[in-house]
Amino acid sequence: MTRPNIDFDFLSSAQRTLAIEIDTIQALAHQLNGDFAAACRLLILCEGRVIVTGMGKSGHIGNKIAATLASTGTPAFFVHPAEASHGDLGMFTSKDVVLALSNSGETSELVTILPLIKRMKAPLISITSNPHSTLSRFADVNLHLPIEREACPLNLAPTSSTTAQLALGDALAIALLEARGFSEEDFAFSHPGGSLGRRLLLRVDDIMHSGEEIPRVQADTPIHLALLEITRKRLGMTAVVDRDNRLVGIFTDGDLRRTLDQNLDLKQTAIAEVMTRGGATIASGALAAEALELMQSRKINALLVTDAQQQLVGALNMHDLLKAGVI
Structure with a gap:
């Protein structure tokens, strides 16, 4: 050379x-x-x-x-x-x-x-x-x-x-x-570890918090007890349900800031008076990617999961999506 x-x-x-x-x-x-x-x-x-x-x-x-x-x-x-x-x-x-x-x-x-x-x-x-x-x-x-x-x-x-x-x-x-x-879904089954696989195969049911992990209180719960529930479950919010576990609203840190501005008695005022009625939800069985799209479009960090009867079955936040690799 x-x-x-x-x-x-x-x-x-x-x-x-x-x-x-x-x-x-x-x-x-x-x-x-x-x-x-x-x-x-x-x-x-x-x-x-x-x-x-x-x-x-x-x-x-x-x-x-x-x-x-x-x-x-x-x-x-x-x-x-x-x-x-x-x-x-x-x-x-x-x-x-x-x-x-x-x-x-x-x-x-x-x-x-x-x-x-x-x-x-x-x-x-x-x-x-x-x-x-x-x-x-x-x-x-x-x-x-x-x-x-x-x-x-x-x-x-x-x-x-x-x-x-x-x-x-x-x-x-x-x-x-x-x-x-x-199809894309067929491709995802061959690539479950890739980003496409996670986008097309992962369901909210796979990553949501369920059972006792769901932050929830009833509508007549005083605000201060709702805050304790939020602290215990660490999702930055709590669902508000009726006695049949049907979702009636959600209480988030944003609701808390608005509540504090009103100088309400946190021990006497029921959560139903200050919650956001309804709240953003996603159906059980939906793709995790759909949950991400909904949260991004609504500019929210947490989402509640309901079944066909509007029963509360789960909750997830942006951190759960990040941990699962959806983001």
């Missing part, structure tokens, strides 16, 4: 690399044909799993394609072709569909297992840049990559080819997603 040139035009190099890869993606888009649709039909009718395999850089791309398929409604996993020859071929069944990636189509580790894949009659989809390669000829469907050159100036390092593989894998995954009618 020669001594590195720290004055090299790095920006021009990057722009040249991206331009070559953009040209490759555009060429790929223009030459897609019925083979792509045939591959999609094999994948969507798969009764088992999609097994993605590839060696070296193609293997890294294949791993990502498998992850994308699995998270968008097409069960899939990656198998290293070298490991397949040493026992992992036992993961393959005739109900699976194999998606094999190799730029040359002659990767020895892949070629070794091709006869065995055919013997078990598992459909094989190949992604190669050589339509006359061994892999292409073994495949039920070959998806051709129109790679004129790698972005590497030596035309050696896999760059344009791996970019095209990844883009084609994404195209397969999204086409299948759309054909299945895969």
